[in-house]
Amino acid sequence: MSVKSRRSLLLASGVLLAVAAVAVPVVVGTASAEPGSGNQARIVGGNQASLADHPYAVFLTDAGGNQFCGAVIVSSTAVATAAHCAKAVAKQDVRVVAGREDKRTEDGQVLGVSKVWISQGYSDPTQGDDVAVLTVRGQLDYRPAKLPDSGDAGLYAQGTQATVLGWGRIADGGARSDYLRSAEVPVVSDSECRSDYSVYDQKTMVCAGYREGGIDACQGDSGGPLVVGDTLIGIVSFGDGCGKAGKPGVYTRVSAYADDIKSQARTRTLFP
The missing domain is CATH 2.40.10.10 (Trypsin-like serine proteases)
Incomplete structure (x- = not known):
């Protein structure tokens, strides 16, 4: 079994180096296909989504603007992501992009990261503890997701x-x-x-x-x-x-x- 994380490994310069060999899920699918459909024009089994419905969805880029992971707003000053994403790029080179539905636009906010917390037990995605919190420089202007109780x-x-x-x-x-x-x-x-x-x-x-x-x-x-x-x-x-x-x-x-x-x-x- 080849288990992979679902991020892309990037050089700090922004040049794509390789796709990570750890298995992390990415949204893949079709706009209207049922499970198992061969039509893969869009996310597998999914649709284009709106930030009006999911304002807490954000993505991470390196200093060159290359998207390598996703994240989720959990407060006005922090986002949660996977630990393997937090370790992929140096803190000073990570950017949190919020409010940008289409990556090709200039919409929303681009904030640097002042602090990175990674679960103490993390070593590899397949071993668990694959969670991190990034504190941003500034304030996120979008509604956070709720955390379970x-x-x-x-x-x-x-x-x-x-x-x-x-x-x-x-x-x-x-x-x-x-x-x-x-x-x-x-x-x-x-x-x-x-x-x-x-x-x-x-x-x-x-x-x-x-x-x-x-x-x-x-x-x-x-x-x-x-x-x-x-x-x-x-x-x-x-x-x-x-x-x-x-x-x-x-x-x-x-x-x-x-x-x-x-x-x-x-x-x-x-x-x-």
Whole structure:
């Protein structure tokens, strides 16, 4: 099994070096296709998405403006992403791009990063703890996603319909999308995901996707959000290819890190 993270590895200069060899889900699909459809003109099983519906979806670039991962706004001063994304590019070269639905435009904000927090246990996406929080320089002007609390355990129930968002590749090995895309995927049971991935850890990971494949995240979507409504339940982490049958996307289970994310994302103020 070739498991890969879903980001692109870039040189700090902005020159594309290689696609990461870790499996991270990217949104791939078609505009109107059913799971398993051969039509791959758009995100696999998905559609072009709107930031009016998902204002918390952002992407990360290097200093040269090359998009390499996704992220999600969790406060007016911070975004959450995958740990393997946070480690891919030096802090001083990372830019958080918010409010830009089409990557070819100048819309929205481009903010530098002042602080990077990475889960202490992180070593590799397949080992769990694939979560990071980036504190931005300035203020994000867009609504953050909600973080799950103790009453949201049902959001992880098998069959729950979730939405994955990203600007990554539109097919395994294909071109990346210029627009934000979304795809609807059902949460997969822990027992099923464990049978698909021997490395699966139900405490730190959650799977989502169709048994027959055809709808998934892909390279370039790493670090992006998996949401139910506006509640962040997952962060794109890894997978075996993009949209392969029997290989759902694997996401960081945000409920396991909600307290850490809240602590790191606490809005800076001048008063106690």
